[in-house]
Amino acid sequence: MKIFVINPGSTSTKIALYEDEKSLWVENIHHTAEELSLYTCVNEQYHFRKQSVLQALANASIPLAFDAIIARGGLLHPTPGGVYSINERMKYDLLHARMEHACNLGALLADEFSKEIKCPAFIADPEVVDEFQEKSRLTGLPEIERISIFHALNSKAVSRKYALSRGCVYEDLNLIVVHLGGGISVGAHRKGCVIDVNNALNGEGPFSPERAGTLPADQFAELCFSGKYTLKEIKKMLNGKGGLIAHLGTNHVPAIIRKAQNGDKHCALVLEAMIYTVAKQVGAMHVALCGKTDGIILTGGIAHSDYCVKMLSEQIDYLAPVVLMPGEDEMGSLAFNALGAMNGSLPLQEYGKS
Numbered sequence: 001m002k003i004f005v006i007n008p009g010s011t012s013t014k015i016a017l018y019e020d021e022k023s024l025w026v027e028n029i030h031h032t033a034e035e036l037s038l039y040t041c042v043n044e045q046y047h048f049r050k051q052s053v054l055q056a057l058a059n060a061s062i063p064l065a066f067d068a069i070i071a072r073g074g075l076l077h078p079t080p081g082g083v084y085s086i087n088e089r090m091k092y093d094l095l096h097a098r099m100e101h102a103c104n105l106g107a108l109l110a111d112e113f114s115k116e117i118k119c120p121a122f123i124a125d126p127e128v129v130d131e132f133q134e135k136s137r138l139t140g141l142p143e144i145e146r147i148s149i150f151h152a153l154n155s156k157a158v159s160r161k162y163a164l165s166r167g168c169v170y171e172d173l174n175l176i177v178v179h180l181g182g183g184i185s186v187g188a189h190r191k192g193c194v195i196d197v198n199n200a201l202n203g204e205g206p207f208s209p210e211r212a213g214t215l216p217a218d219q220f221a222e223l224c225f226s227g228k229y230t231l232k233e234i235k236k237m238l239n240g241k242g243g244l245i246a247h248l249g250t251n252h253v254p255a256i257i258r259k260a261q262n263g264d265k266h267c268a269l270v271l272e273a274m275i276y277t278v279a280k281q282v283g284a285m286h287v288a289l290c291g292k293t294d295g296i297i298l299t300g301g302i303a304h305s306d307y308c309v310k311m312l313s314e315q316i317d318y319l320a321p322v323v324l325m326p327g328e329d330e331m332g333s334l335a336f337n338a339l340g341a342m343n344g345s346l347p348l349q350e351y352g353k354s
Contacts, residue, residue, distance in 0.1 A: 070338035071106030073126025089352035124337035150185035157333035180302035206277035209251035212242030279315035293320035
């Protein structure tokens, strides 16, 4: 089964060809700032990105002939997890998305290519997967509801792979999945549904290399109204210039670890504090699962770090077995989902179905 994968990012378009789950070819098409400056919005980049993909395929002598195409899901309306056929409602919502990001172009590209070669086109587990139990949504202010935005694609994929290694299915297990990346998400997966997870994008849960996480509300309100910062600057503090960047001026965890190991006490303390906030979030998700957790999966880029994994594991391994599945293989995860949809092992969802 030849599967073509499309993953548009802010400054690149990653594409890959898989035979079942085996990677045959991967290309990371970099888009320069000068190239992207020609466009005032993401939607205007569509034809530019399409031509970049076609040129990369031509350069690799790969014909546009696949059994299935799957793209990274965009910032759609909240939807349950799973594999989705690309339909007209999805395309409309991506073209008119309330949040602009290059990932919104993925399904549009996949749909056009699939129609040309007459094969199925899918997305899987977009960042806006929402399977919250209703009590997880409410806060102490009726005007503010909690939002499900997290590393859904990787979190769901590693959960399914872990279940297969146990000889069961994802829907049989209660798992806590800790995605350790530029943003950090910690989700409670109950029998195949993520019933609670911190908003890993813009202001909740652990602080991370780039994000501020949960802050003391009164002090943050005073900062917002201090007159020192614009709304745009405040939002950048939450996502982009918070966390390790705010404390240490860098988001490069290996470099911070080296400094900590060489006696830099401040680096060691900040890193320890970040991991401590992650451990506390794991504890909260263990409560969300009523203490019935079958495993805690550590994934994402920082899960490659023995230093961080050891520090975190020591604080949580009494709750449930800790399983290490490092990295974030978005391309492989997408191929895994497309193959599952094609062979019937994963049910196919319909986007927008009430």
